[in-house]
Amino acid sequence: MNPDKPIFVTQPAMPPLAEFIPYLEKIWEGKILTNGGPYHQQLEQALCDYLGVEHLALFNNGTIALLTALQALGVSGEVITTPYSFVATAHSLLWNGLTPVFVDVDPVTLNLDPARIEAAITARTSAIMPVHVYGHPCDVAAIDAIARRHGLKVIYDAAHAFGVRVPGGSLLNHGDLSVLSFHATKVFNTFEGGAIVCHDAAMKRYVDQLKNFGFVDEVTVVVPGINGKMSEINAAFGLLQLQHVDTALARRAQIDAYYRQHLQNVDGIRCLPVPPRSTANHGYFPILVERGFPIGRDALYQRLKDNGIYARRYFYPLISDFPMYRNEPSARRENLPVAAAAADSVLCLPIYPGLSAGDQARVVELIQESRP
Numbered sequence: 001m002n003p004d005k006p007i008f009v010t011q012p013a014m015p016p017l018a019e020f021i022p023y024l025e026k027i028w029e030g031k032i033l034t035n036g037g038p039y040h041q042q043l044e045q046a047l048c049d050y051l052g053v054e055h056l057a058l059f060n061n062g063t064i065a066l067l068t069a070l071q072a073l074g075v076s077g078e079v080i081t082t083p084y085s086f087v088a089t090a091h092s093l094l095w096n097g098l099t100p101v102f103v104d105v106d107p108v109t110l111n112l113d114p115a116r117i118e119a120a121i122t123a124r125t126s127a128i129m130p131v132h133v134y135g136h137p138c139d140v141a142a143i144d145a146i147a148r149r150h151g152l153k154v155i156y157d158a159a160h161a162f163g164v165r166v167p168g169g170s171l172l173n174h175g176d177l178s179v180l181s182f183h184a185t186k187v188f189n190t191f192e193g194g195a196i197v198c199h200d201a202a203m204k205r206y207v208d209q210l211k212n213f214g215f216v217d218e219v220t221v222v223v224p225g226i227n228g229k230m231s232e233i234n235a236a237f238g239l240l241q242l243q244h245v246d247t248a249l250a251r252r253a254q255i256d257a258y259y260r261q262h263l264q265n266v267d268g269i270r271c272l273p274v275p276p277r278s279t280a281n282h283g284y285f286p287i288l289v290e291r292g293f294p295i296g297r298d299a300l301y302q303r304l305k306d307n308g309i310y311a312r313r314y315f316y317p318l319i320s321d322f323p324m325y326r327n328e329p330s331a332r333r334e335n336l337p338v339a340a341a342a343a344d345s346v347l348c349l350p351i352y353p354g355l356s357a358g359d360q361a362r363v364v365e366l367i368q369e370s371r372p
């Protein structure tokens with residue numbers, strides 16, 4: 001390892017630049033830069049085929065896609081969600097004037113715990129927004145059943161769940177809508193980008209209207225929409241990325257296996273289990289630094305950092321601890337003990353296709369050799 005070269009938690013996989021030039025030449029020729037151009041249309045179809053979903057609407061990022069998904073379903077009042085996520089999940093609720101109701105997570109998956117959802121439902125609840133955190137599937141069967149029983153909408157924040165399959169097909173086919181992120185830090189990136197996965201053509205049409213200011217034709221605006229469109233450059237890049245994504249996923253799987261093999265017997269380090277009965281995309285490699293490890297989580301974070309390795313504490317602080325959320329009654333830490341313990345012990349190790357074997361070994365050694 002080169003000690004002067006920092007190792008970040010992730011690094012985007014980039015195709016050879018030469019392969020992108022022909023796409024750019026086409027854009028320069030055609031002068032269509034955005035507003036549902038040819039690359040945009042091709043990428044929507046290519047992603048439907050690759051992911052195994054019926055309909056998908058591209059967006060300029062995952063956050064705008066989350067905002068739009070809530071609009072598309074007409075969600076109002078309270079929304080049950082997880083405190084253990086990136087802050088965009090709950091921000092999308094506040095931006096829609098909705099009240100987040102935080103419910104604790106399952107101790108094994110760190111996803112919203114279905115056993116705790118029903119106690120949080122009130123007359124004002126209209127939806128559930130779970131997150132497939134680290135791409136590990138939520139208990140979709142239980143959540144979908146609760147939603148049906150209570151007449152609630154389900155919007156999965158699937159920002160981490162690109163390509164994940166469960167028995168029966170794509171994980172993204174669950175709930176009313178699923179939202180993807182194609183940010184630079186994700187397993188499949190279009191620099192910035194995102195998508196809403198939906199199940200019928202009418203919903204896809206409506207989402208397309210919402211992401212284009214509400215236009216249905218040149219002179220007709222039917223809803224107060226937003227500008228959520230993905231540009232042609234991003235869409236073209238996505239098409240190229242798609243050709244390389246399987247190689248990138250395979251490489252991530254190798255790194256995941258290496259970390260598991262070398263960390264499984266380290267006292268006080270717990271790797272999250274590989275989800276049973278689903279494919280994984282290995283977007284993140286979280287470890288929990290627990291009692292029994294010679295130093296605390298923050299000391300390990302610092303030790304790695306001092307050695308040029310920038311692991312990240314995803315997801316600490318809990319969303320419910322941020323100032324705009326902490327006064328919600330559901331945000332009390334006593335209400336969220338499992339999420340709080342995870343936030344205080346989690347550390348995401350570097351994982352990305354370009355991470356060398358030497359750098360992986362260095363990460364493992366620094367953990368194994370930690371002393372007070």
Ligand code: T4K
Pocket residue numbers: 008009010011012061062063064085086088089131157159160180181182183184185193194310312314
């Ligand atoms: N829901 C969930 C569950 C999410 O995790 C996210 C995003 C969203 C919704 C919203 O989707 P988007 O609107 O973003 O599409 C990063 C990402 O910015 C964010 O997209 C992601 N989740 C979150 C988990 O992580 P930061 O603030 O930690 O990113 P940053 O800039 O510190 O990047 C981490 C490391 O990655 C850097 O140290 C270096 C490396 N990096 C980063 C970028 C941006 C690169 O090598 N190249 C790059 O271009 O939030």
